[in-house]
Amino acid sequence: MPGSPYTDLDRPPLSAARLRRALVAPYGPWARLELRAETGSTNADVAEAARDGEPEGLVVVAERQTAGRGRRGRTWQSPPRAGIATSVLLRPGEAVPDRDWQPAPPTGYGWLPLLAGVALVEAVGRLAELDASLKWPNDLLIDGAKCAGILAEAVPGPEFGDPPAVVLGIGLNVTLRADELPENPTGLRATSLQLAGATATDRDPLLRALLRSLAEWYARWRAAGGDATASGLREAYLKVCATVGREVRALLPDGTELTGTATTITGEGHLLLTTPHPTPTTHSLPAADLLHLR
Numbered sequence: 001m002p003g004s005p006y007t008d009l010d011r012p013p014l015s016a017a018r019l020r021r022a023l024v025a026p027y028g029p030w031a032r033l034e035l036r037a038e039t040g041s042t043n044a045d046v047a048e049a050a051r052d053g054e055p056e057g058l059v060v061v062a063e064r065q066t067a068g069r070g071r072r073g074r075t076w077q078s079p080p081r082a083g084i085a086t087s088v089l090l091r092p093g094e095a096v097p098d099r100d101w102q103p104a105p106p107t108g109y110g111w112l113p114l115l116a117g118v119a120l121v122e123a124v125g126r127l128a129e130l131d132a133s134l135k136w137p138n139d140l141l142i143d144g145a146k147c148a149g150i151l152a153e154a155v156p157g158p159e160f161g162d163p164p165a166v167v168l169g170i171g172l173n174v175t176l177r178a179d180e181l182p183e184n185p186t187g188l189r190a191t192s193l194q195l196a197g198a199t200a201t202d203r204d205p206l207l208r209a210l211l212r213s214l215a216e217w218y219a220r221w222r223a224a225g226g227d228a229t230a231s232g233l234r235e236a237y238l239k240v241c242a243t244v245g246r247e248v249r250a251l252l253p254d255g256t257e258l259t260g261t262a263t264t265i266t267g268e269g270h271l272l273l274t275t276p277h278p279t280p281t282t283h284s285l286p287a288a289d290l291l292h293l294r
Contacts, residue, residue: 010175011081013063014204022208023059028099029090030215031057038080040067042087043151043169049089050155050165056091059211065171079180083192084172084207090218092226093163099219104226109166110269110286111228113138113152114237115221116168119213120148121240124172127206128198133242135188135290136262136271140172141242144292145191148172170210175201188291229267238265243290248273250288258283259293 016035023030039045042060044067049058064080078085090112092104117134124132124140124147133141140148151169156162173181173192181190194201217233224231238244243262250258250273260275263282271285 010201011079012202013081014061014207018204019061019207023211028215029057029096029218030059030088030211031055033059033061036060036062038062038064038066041065041169042085043153043167046087046089046167046169047153047155050167051158053158054089056089056094056096056165058089059086060088061086061207078171078173078176078182081203082176082180083174084170084203084210086207086211087167087169088211088214090166090168091163092166092222093157096222099222101222102225103163104222106163107268108221108226108228109154109164111221111226111233112166112168113150114228114265114269115217115233116150116152116170116214118233118236118240119210119217120150120170120172122213123206123209124148124193124198127200127209128193128196129200130193130196130198133240134237135292136241136243136265137269137287139188142191142193142196145189145196147191147193147196168214172206172210174203174206227267228269234265234267241265243271243292247293249291249293250285251290252285252288258285258288262290 014035020033024033039062042062045060046058062085065085095103120140121132124130130142135141138150139146149171153167154164156164175194176192220231221233228234244264246262248262258273258275260273263272263274273283273285275281
């Protein structure tokens with residue numbers, strides 16, 4: 001049947017009802033899940049909901065994105081049902097009395113995309129049985145190739161002085177074939193779980209595992225007052241970070257470049273980069289596009 005989601009048996013459709021039963025009730029903060037056959041960008045959809053006052057916990061999943069976005073305005077697309085495209089709405093600056101969560105300070109918000117990366121590594125390791133690592137700040141790597149990306153965006157509160165919401169978007173290549181892989185303008189080759197030899201490529205349990213792990217790490221981080229060290233998040237991130245200890249080239253937001261050795265990730269989620277010339281200097285980078293040199 002033309003246009004049927006069942007025409008490609010390797011790519012069955014997701015079930016909103018099953019996902020809601022598995023996630024919304026038992027796994028806070030997820031309060032509402034929307035599954036869309038197609039949308040421009042799940043991040044844009046969740047950001048619009050945030051501006052309209054949507055409470056924390058919205059999850060939007062798309063079977064296909066036509067205008068998915070990455071860092072620096074790059075586009076991200078894949079064939080229908082060949083990957084996971086999801087965005088979630090978090091409001092870390094709001095207290096949650098029922099869970100004894102105080103507002104997290106904005107200085108800690110930079111850890112949220114790194115938190116999503118840790119959750120993604122855990123889900124891929126548990127379900128697909130693949131060793132994955134993270135390239136700071138937002139790429140999941142398998143055998144040195146990019147398999148997923150994370151995009152975090154702050155959305156101003158509806159009233160002046162309200163803390164911003166944070167939209168976390170995750171795009172994971174699951175069953176893309178070699179001729180379907182996206183081109184990456186940073187020169188980093190792409191892969192998918194299937195091409196990397198995953199033992200499982202069923203998107204339903206993969207998405208459940210990802211959102212559960214994301215919820216668990218977010219709860220730890222919030223319970224620790226947004227402190228990445230006290231919550232164990234910084235330690236967990238450093239264990240799976242492929243950037244620390246590497247020589248890298250960093251393209252900064254102002255267009256300048258730095259080349260040096262990545263030494264660690266700070267308590268605020270910044271990358272410390274030591275450049276050798278003209279004298280050894282350590283730079284704290286809150287954001288940058290990185291190229292691993294060796």
